[in-house]
Amino acid sequence: MSIFEEEDFAYEQWLAVEGKPEVRLDVCLTEKTGTSRSFIRNMIEEGRVLVNGETKKANYRIRAEDKIGINLPKPRELKVVPQQIPLEIIYEDDDLLVVNKPQGMVVHPAPGVWEGTLVNALLYHCRDLSGINGIIRPGIVHRIDKDTSGLLVVAKNDESHNQLAGQLKEHKMQRKYLAVVHGVLSEPSGTIDAPIGRDPKDRKKMAVVFKHSRPAVTHYEVEERFIGYTKIKAVLETGRTHQIRVHMAYIRNPVLGDPLYGPKKNILGLTGQVLHAHTLAFLHPRGGKLMEFSADPPREFLEAVDKLRELT
The missing domain is CATH 3.10.290.10 (RNA-binding S4 domain)
Structure with missing residues (x-):
């Protein structure tokens, strides 16, 4: 050959x-x-x-x-520059950090976005991060989308990273989200069990597909109903890309403000989806103590809810 x-x-x-x-x-x-x-x-x-x-x-x-x-292509040397960017650190010790990522911040560098990410900020705050995910994603155990706010755990060393990643893989790490979705959900709770893979019609999107996909399960509970909208709590059993956004769109209740999976009309002038990683729980990699953290939704999320209450 x-x-x-x-x-x-x-x-x-x-x-x-x-x-x-x-x-x-x-x-x-x-x-x-x-x-x-x-x-x-x-x-x-x-x-x-x-x-x-x-x-x-x-x-x-x-x-x-x-x-x-x-x-x-020839491999090129990649360097991620530490940047003095404000971080809301919920918890920190010798093994890990829990941070509350703001809406609009990308988690790690990627082509076209090499600065201003959470990783740039983390490297300025703490030079000792796990190297399992390489230069681009040091310490990053799991991700949330750019326009999703909320909690992330970051590993400072490889041992902690392996332990936390194992919990994530075995569905032992608990992640609860708050969201506002289009439509009024009639049932108080539900489960969406539908596999997610790359959208065959649009490679930039994910979709519920039954070939070349992975299992995905989302549980949700209704917290408050408005005229035409519902505030929910969603619990991830799996962690697929855009999972909550894809699953809610699949049942025709897309997340409010979602530019990718929701309607183009933006009645509240939102800059991104009304989706917040509210609660994070896991076993500490050193000793196994249960660690649980919560963070309130950002101002834009709360203002959207207030406006919907006024209209109800």
Whole structure:
């Protein structure tokens, strides 16, 4: 199997890859390279993947005689700059921190957002963070969306990180959210058990899909009803990307102010979804003591609720 060469590309090397017949090109390369499927799709779209010397689409089905080459980019040294950004630290000890992330703050750097994140702020406050998730996500055990506010636990060392990540994986870490959703929920409580995966129609979104998805379970309770809206408490049993937002949209009660899964009309002029990680509970990684924390919703959340009460 030959290795394709292209002098014009400022990339490290062309790698020859052998795939199983009838497997999609993007699926094959994702498995072979250990990178994400979105990364591979970008490589394909930019012409950096060749099949028998020609470009193909991501859904191309590999044949036994195909020769596949991919030109992988050179790894670049990434540096995350510590920044003096105010942090609301709810709790801190030698092993971990619990922080109340404001709405509008990204949790960790990513392409296009290298500064102003929670990680930039954490590195200024505390240089000793676990290295399990690498340079970009030091200490980050779990995430919440940019426009979701609320509590996160951050690990200061690898042992604590492994312990906390284990609790998360085994559904032993309790996370309760407050949200306002469209529509009036008639039942006092409910459970949404529906798998979540990448939306096949829009790769920027997640959706309830039954292929290439993962199990997802959200429990909710009604806290207050308004005209056309409901305030709920949601408890995550699993932790999929955008889980509450996707599940509530799935039952046709999207989160108020959600620009991705909700209606385009924004009656209250909100800057993001009315969703707040209110309560976080876990066993301390050193000693196993039950730790439980709560944080009140931000001003925009409370003002939205007050306006809905006035209209009711």
